[in-house]
Amino acid sequence: MFVRAYLRASTSDQDATRAHAQLDTFAADHGLTIAARYIENESGAKLHRPELFRLLADCRPGDVLLVEQVDRLSRLTEADWRKLRAEIDTKQVRIVALDLPTSWGLATHPDEFTGRMFAAVNTMMLDVLAAVARKDYEDRRRRQAQGTAKAKAAGLYKGRPENAARNAGIATMLRAGASWQAIMDATGCSRSTIAKVRQRMEASA
Structure with a gap:
């Protein structure tokens, strides 16, 4: 059995490794070794997540x-969640989340009956x-949409500030x-961001 930790943040401005220490502590407390992160x-909310x-x-x-919270794994629609669950079930992977105590028993080697009970409860x-x-x-x-609409109506909305340093690097x-793939891997940006930077470069050329 290998324990594989999954750490996710929504944007490149957020620290995806924030829960690193919590996952390490959980693993140590349960006699586990994290083999890969x-x-x-x-x-x-996106099903397409390469890592x-x-x-x-x-x-x-x-x-x-192993995840810190279930929402690190999924904020998906029901249809996409079913697709992800089907992939997880096909691989026979056990999901253990720090915010889901009913899953902790799956990090051990229970007998067949206990394991099936844990799995059934955990699935629900x-x-x-x-x-x-x-x-x-x-x-x-x-x-957020309501706040943006209110700010626009009041003439106060300025949009998201540009990450100038990142865009200069792009x-x-x-x-x-x-x-483009190398740039996305290096900066954590999206293809649309690269496209905008490229358009700006071409316009100023």
Whole structure:
């Protein structure tokens, strides 16, 4: 059994490794060793997350996917959550989340009956917490949209401030001939950000 830790933050401005120490402490307290860590800056509302699927590709039956909270794994719609769960179930991966005590027993080697009981309870609780995480995501998006609309009506909305240092780095890498994938890997930005920087460069050329 290998324990594989998954650490995620939504944007490149956030620290995806923030929960590193908490996961290490949990593993030590339960006599586990984290074999690999997979870190990415992607929204939990997106199914396409390269590092998460690289983790699943590396897994063998019985491996543990360790996360700080269920919402680090999913803020997905129900349909996308079902797709992710199907992939996890196919790989026979056990999900252990620090905010889900019913999952902690899966980090050990219980007998068959106990293991099946843990798995059944955990499946139900994961579905519940995944639904809660999605609702929280949608509620926050709605509040943000309402706040933006109010600010625009008052003439106060200025939009998200530009990450000038990062964009300057993207421009430098583009001039050096770096591929878009290499730039995304190095900066954590999206393809749309690279496209905007490139358009700006072409306009000023």
